[in-house]
Amino acid sequence: MSVVPDTTTKITFTDNNTKFNSQGVQFIINPYDELSLTKALEIAEKVGGTVTVATVGLADAEPVIRKALAIGANDAIRINAEPVEGMFVAQQLAEIIKNDNYDIVLTGRESIDYNGGQVTGILAELLNWPSVNVCTKMELVDGKMHFERDIDGGRQSVIANLPVIASAQKDLCEPRIPNMKGIMAARTKPLTVKEPVQLELKAHYESFESPSAKQAVRMIDAEQAGQLIDILRNEIKIIA
Amino acid sequence: MVGIYAELSEGQFKKAVLETASYASQISTNGVTAICVGEPKEGESQKLATYGVQKLIVIKGFSSFDAQTYSKAIANAIQANGIETLIIANTYEGKSIGPRLAVGINAAIATNVISLPNQSNGFVVKRGVFSGKGFAYVQLGAGKKVIALTPNSIDISEKTVELSVETINETPMNSNTNIESTHKAEGKIPLTEAEIVVSAGRGLKGPENWNMVEELADLLGAATACSKPVSDMGWRPHSEHVGQTGITIKPNLYIAIGISGAIQHLAGVSSSKVIVAINKDPEAPFFKAADIGIVGDAFDILPKIIEAAKLTQN
Numbered sequence: 202m203s204v205v206p207d208t209t210t211k212i213t214f215t216d217n218n219t220k221f222n223s224q225g226v227q228f229i230i231n232p233y234d235e236l237s238l239t240k241a242l243e244i245a246e247k248v249g250g251t252v253t254v255a256t257v258g259l260a261d262a263e264p265v266i267r268k269a270l271a272i273g274a275n276d277a278i279r280i281n282a283e284p285v286e287g288m289f290v291a292q293q294l295a296e297i298i299k300n301d302n303y304d305i306v307l308t309g310r311e312s313i314d315y316n317g318g319q320v321t322g323i324l325a326e327l328l329n330w331p332s333v334n335v336c337t338k339m340e341l342v343d344g345k346m347h348f349e350r351d352i353d354g355g356r357q358s359v360i361a362n363l364p365v366i367a368s369a370q371k372d373l374c375e376p377r378i379p380n381m382k383g384i385m386a387a388r389t390k391p392l393t394v395k396e397p398v399q400l401e402l403k404a405h406y407e408s409f410e411s412p413s414a415k416q417a418v419r420m421i422d423a424e425q426a427g428q429l430i431d432i433l434r435n436e437i438k439i440i441a
Numbered sequence: 442m443v444g445i446y447a448e449l450s451e452g453q454f455k456k457a458v459l460e461t462a463s464y465a466s467q468i469s470t471n472g473v474t475a476i477c478v479g480e481p482k483e484g485e486s487q488k489l490a491t492y493g494v495q496k497l498i499v500i501k502g503f504s505s506f507d508a509q510t511y512s513k514a515i516a517n518a519i520q521a522n523g524i525e526t527l528i529i530a531n532t533y534e535g536k537s538i539g540p541r542l543a544v545g546i547n548a549a550i551a552t553n554v555i556s557l558p559n560q561s562n563g564f565v566v567k568r569g570v571f572s573g574k575g576f577a578y579v580q581l582g583a584g585k586k587v588i589a590l591t592p593n594s595i596d597i598s599e600k601t602v603e604l605s606v607e608t609i610n611e612t613p614m615n616s617n618t619n620i621e622s623t624h625k626a627e628g629k630i631p632l633t634e635a636e637i638v639v640s641a642g643r644g645l646k647g648p649e650n651w652n653m654v655e656e657l658a659d660l661l662g663a664a665t666a667c668s669k670p671v672s673d674m675g676w677r678p679h680s681e682h683v684g685q686t687g688i689t690i691k692p693n694l695y696i697a698i699g700i701s702g703a704i705q706h707l708a709g710v711s712s713s714k715v716i717v718a719i720n721k722d723p724e725a726p727f728f729k730a731a732d733i734g735i736v737g738d739a740f741d742i743l744p745k746i747i748e749a750a751k752l753t754q755n
């Protein structure tokens with residue numbers, strides 16, 4: 202589960218555009234991970250079993266991890282490192298997963314901060330597990346996972362053997378929100394902190410840039426709305 | 442050597458694949474090798490040669506897609522052909538195997554890449570981050586690299602070369618996944634590949650009014666999209682939802698009808714080259730992000746635009 206800036210955040214950069222400016226930013230559970238967490242709880246409730254949340258992040262991620270515990274996860278592991286790069290994050294997570302007997306690992310389609318969309322695939326290859334991406338349905342039936350996933354221009358039903366890793370896409374389920382009882386219980390649930398394994402980074406973020414500001418919008422009179430076609434075709438030459 | 446993964450869709454190479462070929466031939470000093478799984482239709486391979494691919498490796502023996510087994514076979518072909526840098530299109534299939542390949546060949550990976558690399562000091566690519574709210578310059582270390590290229594990011598240029606084809610007969614390892622069924626919307630342009638997108642929001646009042654949106658999209662050869670509440674309410678399928686928690690797109694033209702322009706929506710579409718906003722509220726935030734705006738009732742304006750598009754078509 203990754204911890205990301207709230208979706209309303211206006212993204213700015215600092216330190217000469219080399220860092221994301223987190224000042225005053227509210228952090229949340231990555232929206233896709235909210236779905237995978239909810240789905241994991243649904244599966245565990247149906248067949249029995251427990252749900253562990255694992256996050257690579259610094260101590261400031263803990264309030265958000267507690268929220269995941271309040272939603273219903275049984276325990277949490279935080280790997281104490283800045284989640285700088287997909288390869289690094291996946292390698293840290295692989296260490297955790299290798300050392301325990303997890304049957305199903307659910308992730309999100311992407312983190313909405315760095316939008317890597319990398320961790321699921323890298324993790325799967327490191328573990329040598331099958332992977333199914335961007336799932337809108339996940340159901341455990343007779344020891345196999347039944348998925349529906351998005352493909353370019355359509356969708357596909359896939360059945361996978363366990364263990365398996367799969368990423369959540371919007372529409373998977375309605376995300377649960379914590380209730381008072383959950384919030385109370387979360388305070389005493391185990392949140393283990395582990396130190397990361399040392400790794401050499403293969404990719405470095407050198408600098409950031411904000412999208413360039415748009416020029417003033419050119420207005421067309423509503424009565425003459427048909428002009429739009431003429432402008433797009435003959436002036437901007439963007440339609441045939 | 443620079444390589445591409447040439448994804449096949451019903452025996453054909455998509456435009457996104459030709460973009461990767463063009464990208465590869467622009468950065469390679471000693472040719473481009475393409476790898477595909479399954480057999481291209483008659484004449485398709487020649488398309489790759491038009492964009493600088495000299496060698497095509499066709500891996501046979503797979504009956505259906507599986508990320509794990511595909512990646513194993515492709516990684517083997519990458520190694521066997523001395524490919525150091527692999528360019529892959531950031532499609533759903535590309536996203537599910539690119540990261541696996543990076544591990545398989547021990548490479549650094551950058552996804553969502555939107556520029557050619559700057560190689561004056563190492564290998565730096567520009568990629569989209571924060572769902573369209575920013576860009577990052579990423580330095581990829583020495584050694585092998587996987588670059589996942591966002592469709593419609595670079596201009597493609599032809600560079601016709603001679604093509605040789607080599608076939609590998611694989612006996613894939615047993616797959617742990619099994620595809621039960623596949624549904625593709627017939628005759629529709631997938632949103633992620635569309636160069637023109639016509640999109641509508643809650644301002645359209647109800648799903649029954651989408652016939653106007655579809656008519657305009659048809660006339661322009663566009664795909665259709667929508668805002669989050671529209672797909673949440675089931676007016677449109679969720680696969681049409683664009684924005685920070687939906688699909689991020691960067692078409693040449695994005696027409697937004699009755700969409701307010703919330704920050705989460707803009708995040709997913711603001712990289713579009715030209716944005717047209719149609720909204721009855723002159724204060725709608727979308728006008729700040731648009732190139733062209735029309736203030737008025739969509740139910741009056743759309744028929745006028747459709748009329749004009751029909752007229753000039755013949």
Ligand SMILES: Cc1cc2nc3c(=O)[nH]c(=O)nc-3n(C[C@H](O)[C@H](O)[C@H](O)COP(=O)(O)OP(=O)(O)OC[C@H]3O[C@@H](n4cnc5c(N)ncnc54)[C@H](O)[C@@H]3O)c2cc1C
Nearest residue numbers: 642643644668669684685686687699700701705706721739
């Ligand atoms: C965590 C989170 C994630 C989100 N992610 C996304 C996302 O990915 N994508 C997304 O789109 N939203 C997202 N949202 C929702 C976003 O904040 C807005 O609520 C949403 O984009 C509004 O959709 P809308 O513009 O269709 O509807 P509204 O905000 O209701 O706007 C309708 C617009 O139509 C105009 N209008 C009304 N009638 C007419 C008419 N007859 N003719 C012309 N114009 C008319 C109105 O003036 C108004 O501007 C997210 C929200 C949250 C909290």
Ligand SMILES: Nc1ncnc2c1ncn2[C@@H]1O[C@H](COP(=O)(O)O)[C@@H](O)[C@H]1O
Nearest residue numbers: 202257284308309311312317318319320
């Ligand atoms: N720092 C992290 N800690 C734990 N899981 C993560 C982290 N970053 C990403 N993930 C998981 O991997 C998915 C894809 O993330 P990404 O590759 O960063 O786009 C996310 O939805 C999470 O499920």
